[in-house]
Amino acid sequence: MSTTEAGAATSVTIGDSAPSANGRGKAPLPAPPAAARRSFPFLLRNPKAGGGWKIGVCFFDFVLRLCAVAATLVAAITMGTTRETLPFVTEHFQFHANFTDLPAMLFFVIANGIAAGYLLLSLPFSLAAMVRPHAVGPRLLLFIFDTVMVAFTAAAAASAAAIVYLAHNGSEKANWVGICLRFDGFCQRISGAVVASFIAVVFFMVLVVMSGLVLRKN
Known part of the structure; x- marks a missing residue:
């Protein structure tokens, strides 16, 4: 029986590429990238450079708010200072009209003031x-808040508009007689106040649309 001697080879293991059965010797996985930190507060962060078209929209938003301030103030002051007294007096009382006589007009003044x-x-x-x-x-x-103000001012303007319509035309079915034939100055002022309030409602609607557009592009 003959034997064959082979030279002993010394090997140095640098790393096992195949995982072993017991999980030892597995190559370490690369660490996941760290999550980007959010600046505090998150809602005030400015991640992008430059405003672009948004600066123009924001400038128009500011101008439109000034116009809406004027419209709501005109509506509230005009309605709040509207009163008229007829020049003649009957045996028992004198005819007069005041915005405080109608709750809808009082609500109109409060809503536009707010x-x-x-x-x-x-x-x-x-x-x-x-x-x-x-x-x-x-x-x-x-x-x-602009969305809330749209509903608030629209409700006030609509309720006042209904009273203005009755003041001008009355209601035959309810036997209500229009008073604008007598209180002409009173009706003109309350009609102008209602128009100014509806203009403010349109301004609020445009502001809501612009804010929604800017938020969508963010």
Whole structure:
């Protein structure tokens, strides 16, 4: 019986490429990239450079708010100072018309006054959105409150418009007689106030659409 001697070879294992049965010797996996940190506060972050078209939209938003302030103030002041007394007096009383005689017109004055105050308070937020056109926080806040003001001022204008219609035309079925033949100045002023309030409603609607457009592009 013959034997064959083979030279002993010494090998050095650098690393096992195949995983073993018990899981030892497995090559380490690369660490996942660290998650991008969000600046605080998140809603005020400005991740992009430059405003582009958003600066123009924010500037128009600021101008439109000034116009809406004027419209709501005109509506509230005009309605709130409307009263008329007829020059003749009967045996028992004198005929007069005042906006406080009708709850709908009183609500109209309060609603437009609140809308004007809100618009004045929203001007700094509109400027902040202009300086940081990609900031989400100020624009989202304006979007929410503008939507509320649309419903608020629209309800006030609609209720006052119904009273103005009855004042001009009356109602034959209800036997209500229009008073504008006698109180002409009163009816002209309340009609102008209602028109100004509806103009403010249109301004609010445009503001909501612009805020939604900017938020969508963010």
